[in-house]
Amino acid sequence: MKRLKKYLIPIIMLVVFEAIAITLWLTKNNIFYLLNFSYIGISLALGTFLLIKKYRHARRIVQLLVGLYMLIYLGLICGENMQIEGFWYYLFTGVFEAATIHYAVAKIFGPLLFGRGWCGYACWTAMVLDFLPYKTPAQPRKKLGWIRYVMFAVSLVFVSALFLAHVGNIERIMFWAFIAGNVLYYGAGIVLAFVFRDNRAFCKYVCPVTVFLKPMSYFALFRVKCDKEKCVDCGKCKRVCPMDVDVTDNSRKRKNGTECILCMECVKNCPKNAL
Ligand code: SF4
Ligand code: SF4
Ligand code: SF4
Numbered sequence: 001m002k003r004l005k006k007y008l009i010p011i012i013m014l015v016v017f018e019a020i021a022i023t024l025w026l027t028k029n030n031i032f033y034l035l036n037f038s039y040i041g042i043s044l045a046l047g048t049f050l051l052i053k054k055y056r057h058a059r060r061i062v063q064l065l066v067g068l069y070m071l072i073y074l075g076l077i078c079g080e081n082m083q084i085e086g087f088w089y090y091l092f093t094g095v096f097e098a099a100t101i102h103y104a105v106a107k108i109f110g111p112l113l114f115g116r117g118w119c120g121y122a123c124w125t126a127m128v129l130d131f132l133p134y135k136t137p138a139q140p141r142k143k144l145g146w147i148r149y150v151m152f153a154v155s156l157v158f159v160s161a162l163f164l165a166h167v168g169n170i171e172r173i174m175f176w177a178f179i180a181g182n183v184l185y186y187g188a189g190i191v192l193a194f195v196f197r198d199n200r201a202f203c204k205y206v207c208p209v210t211v212f213l214k215p216m217s218y219f220a221l222f223r224v225k226c227d228k229e230k231c232v233d234c235g236k237c238k239r240v241c242p243m244d245v246d247v248t249d250n251s252r253k254r255k256n257g258t259e260c261i262l263c264m265e266c267v268k269n270c271p272k273n274a275l
Contacts, residue, residue, distance in 0.1 A: 139198060
């Protein structure tokens with residue numbers, strides 16, 4: 001029973017994703033959903049299992065397993081635009097598949113359960129940015145978060161304009177928008193990381209997806225919490241946090257609380273096992 005409790009999170013993860021996989025497979029009569037969500041669920045459960053086992057590279061392994069699958073297989077081979085433009089496109093066409101399902105699960109309703117786990121374990125943009133040298137920000141956070149709302153509006157206006165202008169073959173445009181968007185994101189992400197000496201600068205200031213992720217993750221069920229009895233206020237957790245979260249504050253209003261990507265760096269580095 002004790003062992004079962006220890007591995008409860010990967011078990012829940014697997015069960016939730018299998019439930020989604022089977023439901024979508026049966027309702028949409030398409031085996032792709034069974035394979036797709038099973039693969040993602042197994043990858044995430046494996047990652048959390050390895051994390052519990054204290055394997056150093058657990059998070060990076062999941063990031064590569066899920067990120068490469070989504071970028072190369074779903075994006076480039078299957079031609080699904082999983083970026084925010086793809087979400088608007090499928091939403092406007094009224095089709096509940098590909099990007100709309102992906103957004104619903106990973107970025108809109110999923111965060112109510114696992115917060116911004118997507119950002120820590122699955123995003124293919126961060127998968128590359130996390131290889132850069134500034135894992136811990138070398139500069140204080142800047143007040144540039146407004147850029148993400150501009151990016152969000154630009155993506156919405158771009159796709160709306162295509163529909164309003166009755167542009168033909170939007171599906172093809174979406175494929176090229178996926179490629180161009182990724183090149184742009186990687187380019188901007190790498191430049192910002194070096195300018196601000198912070199691998200996650202793109203996530204903090206530019207990424208439009210956070211407009212969905214932040215409010216939903218405010219209510220997340222899985223959160224890192226601090227045992228105040230054990231904490232000695234050494235500040236190590238804040239120094240190692242890539243997202244500048246004040247994890248010692250247990251309230252939902254903790255500083256940068258909706259930025260937590262559940263990377264567990266604070267947990268690993270706390271000298272008192274208070275997290
Ligand atoms: S903030 Fe955006 S770019 Fe960063 S990890 Fe999350 S989804 Fe990816
Ligand atoms: S690292 Fe641990 S002991 Fe130090 S401030 Fe953070 S929670 Fe407290
Ligand atoms: S170091 Fe802790 S508080 Fe910071 S993002 Fe990672 S899990 Fe969240």
